[in-house]
Amino acid sequence: MKESKSQSIEFDADMLKKYDTFGPRYTSYPTALQFSPAFTERDYRDELAQSNEQGNPLSLYYHIPYCESLCFYCACNKIITHTFDRATPYLEYLHKEIVMQAALVGDQRQVNQLHFGGGTPTFLSDQQLQELMLETERHFQLAPVEQREFSIEIDPRAVRENTIAMLREFGFNRVSLGVQDFDEKVQKAVNREQSIEQTQAVLDAARQSGYQSINMDLIYGLPHQTVESFDRTLATIMGMRPERLAIYSYAHMPNRVKAQNLIKAENLPDAVTKLSLLELTINRLQEAGYVYIGMDHFALPDDELVLAKEKGTLQRNFQGYSTHADTDMIGMGVTSIGKVNNAYSQNERFEKAYFKALDAGHLPVFQGYRLSADDKLRRAVIQDLMCQGVVDFKSVENQFGIDFNSYFSQELQRLLPLQEDDLVSLSAQQIRVQPFGRLLLRNIAMVFDAYQKPTKEQRFSRVI
Ligand code: SF4
Structure with missing residues (x-):
């Protein structure tokens, strides 16, 4: 079952304040x-x-x-x-x-x-x-x-x-x-x-x-x-x-x-x-x-x-x-980021270095990241949360050959308070983002992020 488009969001300022922290926007995972x-x-x-x-x-x-x-x-x-x-x-x-x-x-x-x-x-x-x-x-x-x-x-x-x-x-x-x-x-x-x-x-x-x-x-x-x-x-x-x-x-x-x-x-x-x-x-x-x-x-x-x-x-x-x-x-041009196969790569960030690499006959790759098997799994879960608002355990298990409940036992525990606050609902087969939780997708996704935990340190923008 997919989210209904008629689900409207009821505003709750106190709840937003409670979850207002810094977090990634997850245009990539890892960030x-x-x-x-x-x-x-x-x-x-x-x-x-x-x-x-x-x-x-x-x-x-x-x-x-x-x-x-x-x-x-x-x-x-x-x-x-x-x-x-x-x-x-x-x-x-x-x-x-x-x-x-x-x-x-x-x-x-x-x-x-x-x-x-x-x-x-x-x-x-x-x-x-x-x-x-x-x-x-x-x-x-x-x-x-x-x-x-x-x-x-x-x-x-x-x-x-x-x-x-x-x-x-x-x-x-x-x-x-x-x-x-x-x-x-x-x-x-x-x-x-x-x-x-x-x-x-x-x-x-x-x-x-x-x-x-x-x-x-x-x-x-x-x-x-x-x-x-x-x-x-x-x-x-x-x-x-x-x-x-x-x-x-x-x-x-x-x-x-x-x-x-x-x-x-x-x-x-x-x-x-x-x-x-x-x-x-x-x-x-x-x-x-x-x-x-x-x-x-x-x-x-x-x-x-x-x-x-x-x-x-x-x-x-x-x-x-x-x-x-x-x-x-x-991605082409200075600073641009691409995603190819199992990796992200970013070009040189300044014109001079970008020109120099190309003059030397090199692709101007400045940095990047090759995803591990765990990264790919977590990326898929975060993608499901951000895009569909639903994580279906069976489909993740079929795709990655894991047992969802045991692989993510800690994460499922950490979702319980979010369930109490009606950001998500948990069942034996699914995590479903609730209408209000759609305003706090970063907080929900961060539970599955192996690199970031909710923090008051300003490495990312505020979630609100
Ligand atoms: S928002 Fe930034 S990128 Fe866009 S026109 Fe202004 S300075 Fe340039």
């Missing part, structure tokens, strides 16, 4: 903290060769690190510059990496998914975007247009009139628009001034060009946000009715994210207001008919994410949630 430089280019090549034997479809990720201005809240890997020429050498190297990676893959594996992330992918000119797509087509076996799931992150402040339509011709069918908040005072405080009109114009262009799914990103917990001001932003967004919404909690970690020092802590909403912002968001979105997917993501009931959740085929990857079965992902 990037376990990655190590002991994982080398050679390991990556071995993993890719093994996965080629299975011949599964591929997903590609391109990281375009440049942005024209700094949003003070941003913890992404980005380079702030007004020098557009800076992208020229970067693209030459990215093209080199494409040639090298594609040569390792051969022409037997079809690329079904492609994602441009950043930074700001539209920092590139239309001509540069076109050349990058042509280079991709030249070297990889792209799926027929109707089977493609190609997406790009768009900053509505930095996109040209024809870009959206031009990308559609290459088979792009999903866009994700950064919005965060429409309130002017909030926008000034985070140095991201973006009008409703700019956002609406991109949305209209995407709809006119026939994009299948539009996502918008919002953030709650930003400076000067109030329940009233955020309610206005949500009302505007509901009027735009994107198919998907990602509404993140702002994690103020100025010790780890330098740019956040530009946000004055005294302007941040207090803990009570922040919880009220979350409550408001959940209520408004549920009233508007959105389904809560989990981990800050909402979608309209007929969106593929909701359908995949119901079918039990939803996946979690570095971009959040995905409808594609466990495809291998090749």
Whole structure:
């Protein structure tokens, strides 16, 4: 039995406070903290060769690190510059990496998914975007247009009139628009001034060009946000009715994210207001008919994410949630992370080192991680919790040849208090996440994480 999409979440502020700790978002398991430089280019090549034997479809990720201005809240890997020429050498190297990676893959594996992330992918000119797509087509076996799931992150402040339509011709069918908040005072405080009109114009262009799914990103917990001001932003967004919404909690970690020092802590909403912002968001979105997917993501009931959740085929990857079965992902460009066969690998984080590796004829692998049998098992359980909200013991036992109750006896014990608080329900065959528990998926998943335990130490963002 799958979770019903009609299960609505009843808000309980005291319970949220009780479980408010720091925890990973589990876009990978183990998390990037376990990655190590002991994982080398050679390991990556071995993993890719093994996965080629299975011949599964591929997903590609391109990281375009440049942005024209700094949003003070941003913890992404980005380079702030007004020098557009800076992208020229970067693209030459990215093209080199494409040639090298594609040569390792051969022409037997079809690329079904492609994602441009950043930074700001539209920092590139239309001509540069076109050349990058042509280079991709030249070297990889792209799926027929109707089977493609190609997406790009768009900053509505930095996109040209024809870009959206031009990308559609290459088979792009999903866009994700950064919005965060429409309130002017909030926008000034985070140095991201973006009008409703700019956002609406991109949305209209995407709809006119026939994009299948539009996502918008919002953030709650930003400076000067109030329940009233955020309610206005949500009302505007509901009027735009994107198919998907990602509404993140702002994690103020100025010790780890330098740019956040530009946000004055005294302007941040207090803990009570922040919880009220979350409550408001959940209520408004549920009233508007959105389904809560989990981990800050909402979608309209007929969106593929909701359908995949119901079918039990939803996946979690570095971009959040995905409808594609466990495809291998090749990440290209600085800092990008890929997942191939039984390993994660991350590219060099700085342009200079990235260029140097490619100049020497090497793949720019900086670090990575090869999963053990225990990692794979725990990853599957965490994936089931995050995506389906159900862990079925028999199916895990069949897949991994273990006895669930004895293998996870300690974890099942540790779930008992969560069951008392109605976050999960346990039976002899299943762990089922309860509606309120969907707000605390990280806490539930952490029970199965062999590396992290709930902590007050700030290595990850807060779960709320
Ligand atoms: S939020 Fe986006 S546009 Fe702003 S600095 Fe970060 S990556 Fe760049």
